Amino acid sequence: MTREEIFNGLKEVLAVVKPNIDQTSITEQSNLWTDLGIDSLSILLISLAIENKFNFKFEGVPPFQTVAEVVDYVITKA
Numbered sequence: 630m631t632r633e634e635i636f637n638g639l640k641e642v643l644a645v646v647k648p649n650i651d652q653t654s655i656t657e658q659s660n661l662w663t664d665l666g667i668d669s670l671s672i673l674l675i676s677l678a679i680e681n682k683f684n685f686k687f688e689g690v691p692p693f694q695t696v697a698e699v700v701d702y703v704i705t706k707a
Contacts, residue, residue: 635683635703639696642678646671657697665696683707 640652643665650665661667667675676687679699685706693699 630683630704630707632700632704635700635707636696638682639679639699639703642675642682646674646678655696657695657700659696661693661695661699679703 636657640655643650643655644652647665647667655665659665661672672693680686683703683706685703691698691702693702
């Protein structure tokens with residue numbers, strides 16, 4: 630799976646969990662907390678959706694700050 634495919638898949642996950650997020654405004658530099666308005670409940674839902682979409686299990690909830698950090702993590706697991 631390419632970085633772009635993972636990034637686009639992550640944007641789809643974010644749009645499902647937080648439908649008010651404009652997918653076109655999401656970049657790899659977007660901060661999950663400040664730019665996208667993700668809160669602690671949303672991060673749990675996003676984590677579950679990522680696990681289902683990319684077929685792996687998180688070991689705890691990593692302290693992601695940016696979309697790029699999530700993409701990098703998924704690359705190591707996918």
